């Protein structure tokens with residue numbers, strides 16, 4: 406009840422008293438959405454995943470389609486060549502606003518909400534303003550660099566999706582590019598050094614970013630503040646955080662305001678390799694891009710099995726997966742992205758009990774004597790063991806010892822015979838492995854170690 410809601414004050418000591426709410430710990434799986442003017446050209450060279458392309462070349466062949474404006478500012482990039490051939494050298498990027506606003510009039514947010522719910526997602530994070538400065542809500546905060554307007558969506562895309570997502574029983578989070586805004590800074594970014602020097606630091610921009618976040622909190626009470634790529638030094642995050650928590654006590658704040666406090670960290674196209682006590686959330690696209698990239702094919706997109714195993718691995722180590730979808734301007738989602746969401750949703754429908762609401766066990770992983778990978782989670786008095794890689798038939802998990810009389814079940818309830826062996830426990834799995842994704846076993850009582 407409000408009477409007992411903790412009052413936060415704008416200082417780190419007070420803010421550090423905030424704890425990660427259970428809903429975020431339990432959620433495990435969220436949908437990231439990158440949608441904006443860049444969704445119209447929807448083009449980037451699929452050069453490779455972040456972290457696997459030399460950073461000296463990354464910006465010239467940027468696989469992130471949502472970076473289209475920066476890419477076409479680099480005249481020797483494949484994107485610039487594509488832009489000239491497709492739209493002409495003098496086609497200004499912000500003219501994509503007409504097509505974006507015209508095409509998203511047909512968009513029905515409830516279609517996304519039911520799609521994400523069926524996929525097993527528990528929360529959604531939508532871009533409200535990406536680096537290009539275009540806002541997906543009709544902000545009343547004037548952009549001093551855009552007196553002529555054309556930088557705010559006339560349709561309240563943020564509000565419409567928030568309503569639909571909450572109507573489906575999911576939490577709604579908001580992404581905001583606090584660190585970069587290419588309406589305030591038009592110099593291209595070709596190196597990591599440029600990233601720093603082109604982050605707007607004027608008092609005017611700091612006031613603009615603070616006002617935007619405050620407007621978003623007042624209008625939508627988001628459950629997640631997903632700030633990106635830093636925050637202006639003259640911004641007032643402590644005050645923003647305190648006012649946010651006082652308005653949304655169960656809210657969470659990510660670590661990309663680049664200040665000393667956050668609820669969770671955000672490895673991008675990366676994950677931790679051991680149980681990390683501080684809550685974390687790994688984000689990535691299904692392919693190499695967050696914005697829709699029309700040239701991405703199956704060879705660029707994570708395979709269904711690998712996607713399911715990625716989620717299981719992340720959850721075993723105290724993380725959430727924030728999996729990105731890049732919609733087309735009219736809100737439709739490409740077949741390959743739908744295919745991956747459906748594969749994940751199908752597996753979670755049968756095997757989600759050991760995922761949602763679970764917590765890491767004393768150790769995240771083990772091997773089978775056949776060299777297979779195993780991941781663990783704990784929930785109530787059950788240990789869950791996920792045998793990756795289409796495990797079938799008798800499978801021995803090394804180093805795992807069950808208490809006599811323990812009950813072992815497959816998801817869906819079928820019991821599994823087991824016996825103690827020299828190097829661990831052998832489980833009599835079905836002869837044929839499941840359609841896709843790990844075999845999930847529940848073991849009660851959970852062994853102590």
Ligand SMILES: C[C@@H]1N[C@H](CN)[C@@H](O)[C@H](O)[C@@H]1O
Pocket residue numbers: 469471472633634673688695
């Ligand atoms: C989630 C990703 N974050 C990076 C900044 N690290 C952005 O540059 C990228 O476009 C995407 O929004």
